[in-house]
Amino acid sequence: MIKIRLSFAALVALTASALATEQSLRPGGIAIIEIGSTDVAAPAASMDDKPLLVMQRGEKWVAVAGIPLDTEPGKLLISINGQETIIDVAEHAYREQRLTVENKSFVDQNQKQLDRIWSERKIIDAVLTSFTESPVGGLTLAAPVPGTQSSSFGYRRFFNDQPRSPHKGMDISAGNGEPIAASRTGVIAATGNYFFNGNTVLIDHGQGFVSMYCHMSEIAVEEDQQIKTGDIIGAVGSTGRVTGPHLHFGTYLNGTAIDPAIFIEK
Numbered sequence: 001m002i003k004i005r006l007s008f009a010a011l012v013a014l015t016a017s018a019l020a021t022e023q024s025l026r027p028g029g030i031a032i033i034e035i036g037s038t039d040v041a042a043p044a045a046s047m048d049d050k051p052l053l054v055m056q057r058g059e060k061w062v063a064v065a066g067i068p069l070d071t072e073p074g075k076l077l078i079s080i081n082g083q084e085t086i087i088d089v090a091e092h093a094y095r096e097q098r099l100t101v102e103n104k105s106f107v108d109q110n111q112k113q114l115d116r117i118w119s120e121r122k123i124i125d126a127v128l129t130s131f132t133e134s135p136v137g138g139l140t141l142a143a144p145v146p147g148t149q150s151s152s153f154g155y156r157r158f159f160n161d162q163p164r165s166p167h168k169g170m171d172i173s174a175g176n177g178e179p180i181a182a183s184r185t186g187v188i189a190a191t192g193n194y195f196f197n198g199n200t201v202l203i204d205h206g207q208g209f210v211s212m213y214c215h216m217s218e219i220a221v222e223e224d225q226q227i228k229t230g231d232i233i234g235a236v237g238s239t240g241r242v243t244g245p246h247l248h249f250g251t252y253l254n255g256t257a258i259d260p261a262i263f264i265e266k
């Protein structure tokens with residue numbers, strides 16, 4: 001009996017370390033840099049003068065850098081306690097996606113809509129670039145809804161043949177009204193009804209690790225509310241720029257969009 005328990009524990013430990021060491025050195029991926037013993041104080045890590053998430057993994061501190069989608073393949077400099085570390089970023093060709101959108105206002109906006117989009121962009125960017133010092137216990141996220149997860153992160157999109165910003169999240173298929181669960185413990189950093197994203201919730205998980213839930217039919221939380229993994233934050237809908245109900249799920253580190261597939265528990 002004891003033997004079985006021991007081997008089960010060993011298996012769990014192995015799986016956890018395999019997940020934790022997962023590197024994804026491509027644009028839209030992450031770099032995990034092992035730093036040193038947790039016997040000393042947490043180091044300061046940054047990239048392009050933006051602070052990076054630093055967390056404990058086993059007996060070591062690790063820094064986690066989100067690699068921006070527009071990063072050219074090659075070297076990326078990360079500063080740890082003022083010393084530079086070089087990361088090799090691999091080439092990754094994201095697919096092209098061409099969509100026909102019938103509601104013209106979602107492709108060409110008038111000045112009033114542009115003003116609205118601009119003010120919403122500022123609110124969202126403020127959350128994505130914020131950095132709260134709270135400790136982060138890990139990088140895994142629970143799937144917010146159980147449906148099929150698209151692999152459309154990073155798609156270079158064209159609406160009615162006009163180039164638009166790349167797809168900065170994962171679309172999860174789900175029906176209208178299906179409950180959405182928080183992916184990880186955190187604080188509700190913003191909620192709103194935005195032009196493109198529709199009803200949206202942003203959760204700050206600490207140190208620039210943020211998750212975003214869009215196109216919701218309803219929002220069940222308020223700003224500054226503490227949230228735990230699995231708490232219901234709203235329901236799936238089709239608000240904003242969409243062709244049908246689904247959940248757009250976005251994840252961010254150091255202000256940059258990261259492929260959610262890297263974090264979601266398999």
Ligand SMILES: [Zn+2]
Nearest residue numbers: 169170171248
């Ligand atoms: Zn989407």
